[in-house]
Amino acid sequence: MEYVQMAEGLKFSRVVLGFWRLLDWGLDTDQLIKFLEECLDIGITTMDHADIYGDYQAEEMFGDAIRKRPDLRDKMQIVTKCGLRYKGEFPDVWPGENARVKYYDYSTKYIKAQVERSIKKLGVDHIDTLLLHRPSPFADMEEIAQAFDELLAEGKVRTFGVSNHLPDQFSLLESYVNVPLVTNQVELSCLRMENLENGVVNQCMEKRIHPMLWSPLAGGRIFIGEGEEEVRLRATLEEIREEIGAEDIDEVAFAWLFSHPAGFIPITGSGEIGLAERPVKALKYRLTPEQWFMVWTAVKGHKVP
Numbered sequence: 001m002e003y004v005q006m007a008e009g010l011k012f013s014r015v016v017l018g019f020w021r022l023l024d025w026g027l028d029t030d031q032l033i034k035f036l037e038e039c040l041d042i043g044i045t046t047m048d049h050a051d052i053y054g055d056y057q058a059e060e061m062f063g064d065a066i067r068k069r070p071d072l073r074d075k076m077q078i079v080t081k082c083g084l085r086y087k088g089e090f091p092d093v094w095p096g097e098n099a100r101v102k103y104y105d106y107s108t109k110y111i112k113a114q115v116e117r118s119i120k121k122l123g124v125d126h127i128d129t130l131l132l133h134r135p136s137p138f139a140d141m142e143e144i145a146q147a148f149d150e151l152l153a154e155g156k157v158r159t160f161g162v163s164n165h166l167p168d169q170f171s172l173l174e175s176y177v178n179v180p181l182v183t184n185q186v187e188l189s190c191l192r193m194e195n196l197e198n199g200v201v202n203q204c205m206e207k208r209i210h211p212m213l214w215s216p217l218a219g220g221r222i223f224i225g226e227g228e229e230e231v232r233l234r235a236t237l238e239e240i241r242e243e244i245g246a247e248d249i250d251e252v253a254f255a256w257l258f259s260h261p262a263g264f265i266p267i268t269g270s271g272e273i274g275l276a277e278r279p280v281k282a283l284k285y286r287l288t289p290e291q292w293f294m295v296w297t298a299v300k301g302h303k304v305p
C-alpha cells in the first residue's frame, strides 16, 4: 500500500474504503469487524463516511463494530461529511430532523451539532477529516470558519476539507477559514472526466493537495453499462489488461486513475474483500501516456485535437 501525507501527522491510505453502500452489504457487526480487519491487513486504513449514508444509519453500524473492537480505531483515519439535511426514510433514527425539503445547512450551530452526532454514532472521540459534503449557494463562510475553529480547538476534528466543490467555491471558502483545506472529494472515473476538465483537479495540483475520488468505477457502470462509450471502454480496458498482465479490467480502470500525476485517492465502494483488494493490486501498474489516452479516446469517442 502507498500512503499519502494529507496534513502534518495525517496520512491516508492511497485506497480508501467508502461506506455509502454499507447497508447493502448485509453484514452483521461481527462480519463487518472481519471485513475491517481484512481491509486493514491489506493496508486500507482510511474510512470514508457521511452522516447521511445508509439513510443516517451507516455511521452507527460502523460504530457498533468500533465499540465492540475499540482497538481498531487507532489503526484508522476516519473521514466524515456534514451539511446535507433531509428527512430520511427512517425518521426515528434521526430524531429532530423534520426537513420539508432536502437542503444544505452550514450554520456554525448545525455543523457543530452534526459533528457531535457523528462522533457519538461512530464510537470515536474525534474525526480525522471533516468534509463539507456539497457547496451551498446560501453558506455563510464566517459561520463555517467559526465552526472549524471551535471543532479544532475542542479536539473533535483534526483536519478539514470539502467535497464536490468547484474551484471558485473552494477558493471562496479557503479565503475565510483559518485551517488548510486538505482535500476536495469529487466524482472521477474513466466514465466521469468532468473534474479533469473544469479546473477542479488542476486546482488541487496547484495547491499540492490530493483529490479523493468517489465512484471510481462509476458505481459499477464500467462493468455493466450498455451504452456505446461503456462498450468501447470495456474493449479498450481489456486490450490494456492483456498488455500489462492485470487480473481484470477494474484493475486497469484503477491504474488509469493511479497513473495521473495529481496523486488521486480513489474510494472503493465494495463490501467484498476480493473486490476492495483490486485497487490495491492495481497500485503496481502505471499506464503509458498512450495507454492513458486510449482510455480517454474510447470514452470520448474521438481523438484529442
Ligand SMILES: NC(=O)c1ccc[n+]([C@@H]2O[C@H](COP(=O)([O-])OP(=O)(O)OC[C@H]3O[C@@H](n4cnc5c(N)ncnc54)[C@H](OP(=O)(O)O)[C@@H]3O)[C@@H](O)[C@H]2O)c1
Residues within 6 Å of the ligand: 017, 018, 019, 020, 021, 048, 049, 133, 163, 164, 185, 186, 213, 214, 215, 216, 217, 218, 219, 220, 221, 223, 250, 267, 268, 269, 270, 271, 272, 275, 276, 278
Ligand atoms: N462525496 C460524495 O458526494 C460521494 C458520493 C458518492 C460516493 N461517495 C463515496 O465514494 C464511495 C465509493 O462510491 P461507489 O460505491 O459509487 O464506488 P464504485 O467503486 O464506483 O462503485 C461500487 C459499486 O461497484 C461494484 N464494484 C466495486 N468494485 C468492483 C469490482 N472490482 N468488480 C465488480 N464490481 C465492483 C460494487 O459492487 P458490490 O456492491 O457487489 O461490491 C458496487 O455496487 C462511497 O462509498 C462513498 O464513501 C462520495
